[in-house]
Amino acid sequence: MTVVRATGVSVAVKGYVLLDDVSLIADEGSWLSIIGPNGAGKSTLLRALAGGGVTAGKIEMFDRDLDGISQRQRAQLVSWVPQSPIIPTGMSVLDYVLLGRTPHLHPLANVSSSDVEIAQRILDDLDLSSLAARTVETLSGGERQRAIIGRALAQEAPILLLDEPTTALDLGHQQDVLRLLDRLRLSAKRTIISTMHDLTLAGQFADRLILLSGGAIAAEGSAVDVLTEQNITDHYRADVEVTRRGQSVLVVPRIDPQESRSTEETTHGH
């Protein structure tokens, strides 16, 4: 079942086209990863999918046009983990995660004990229980990142948009968070769309990748199809070696420029 459908989505800010006629679909319980070099429009695309700043095109979630529903209804369907969130001062981690309950609460109502239970369960899952009473601004980068993911999970929305969810995390927590998201995807049928810098990781967890370059889709498909040396050379201007090991596609930068020059010559047929 198709959960997210974007058709001809463009985003322009002050005459600069950031995203040009992008169409994509995501099925229920799938993990779509958006990759691409800096400035390719990854964050813009994610934000647009959450309903922000679209100048042309149509976005549908569960066959409902995002334009036709209220902020509140949208936030019950989609949660968004921003890349650089604004951290409020003096707010405890528990209260921060509870912000995620906003779409389920009346504007004049306070959080209920069931909201607190939901938040506490998420804090447990994210290994944050011991930090629940700390204020968010005193957390380390990685702890903060998990708190933000916690806030998005508290929304209990079927669609999760994550902008670089693992950049600030150490290897162990990276794996923990991605595995937790993967479990949610499988058990609770959540649909995940994430942007990721780490190409190997993106390929490992996502079942489909979209390579964005210059605001448009340059390649699309499985990790094997998208993560090719040619694609990465063309769009990242990086010199990498791509190898397969079991299910994983490993993208490793080459150290030796000599080696790279010879590869380049072969690829370009000189």
Place this chain on the structure above:
Amino acid sequence: MTARPAAIKLVWLIGAIGFVIVAVVLGMVIGPTSIDRTDTLLEVVDSIVPGDFDSGLDERQASIVRSLRLPRVVLALLVGAALSTAGATYQGVFQNPLADPYLLGVAAGGGLGATVAIVYDLGDGKGFLDMVQIAAFIGALLSVALTWTMGTLGDRTRSTTSLILAGVAVASFFTAIQTFLQQSNTDDIRQIYNWFLGGLNTNGWTEVIQLAPIAIICLGLLAMSGRTLDVLSVGDEEATMLGLSVGRTRVLLVVIASLLTASAVAVSGLISFVGLIVPHTVRLLFGSSFRIIVPMSIAVGAGFLVLCDLVARTALTPAELPIGVVTAFFGAPFFVLILRTTARA
């Protein structure tokens, strides 16, 4: 230890109620006319509870307690609560610690309204629904509406900075007209000046009756909006993604806070600093969630203004000091202290 969501602790609540009671008792028993203190309190109890008993005061004293001190203390409670809560709301809505209830031009608009009414002899500032009060109320709301229209004109990003700048422009413009009117009618300067300095001079219950209904409804709504104000603290974009209609929420909260301020200004003139320092004091003492700041500001603001008014009417007996002087005298040094504390943190 399990973490709890931000909420008012029972001890704080008891402390806040205790503070208000102490302020009210002091406000009732101290005054230029010396009246037996126990009897005064008995008279207050007599006026509240049904039935009649002898408090031991003669008729003149009883009248001072019932129609001068009591309404004045109640008015101070209401105005103090109104200004503090409006200030807290503005600070949350604009995500700006320097915001006070006069941010969007309420003071200048109210001042212009009052000046017009005084200069054209539309009323004397006393009595039920007096024209000076009505004009101040209308002027105050008009200035907020004008600020809002100008600040959001052609501004798709809905930035609060443009609103604040529009507030400065509207305030300057209204102040210019007000000053012009004042200077061309020098006979009225004293009365205008008195209005600007603010005061809780009452004669009976008319001001309380005018202010109480609006104030109680607005205070109730704002007290319940603490969580929504907390959501605004992650910025407009994230708050929107969390399902809040940021634009609409901001308009509603500003309308409620401005109604509250305008009705307080209409009956008491301009009383500065209360709306700024009370919410900050509460934040420093109890925590930065608006679920704590708003309700605690109601109590602390109410008690604080009763105490300031006590100083205002006793410091220069038999003359009266404008209450704005007292709040600013305590407020200004305190404000510096807040700036220092936040700078260190």
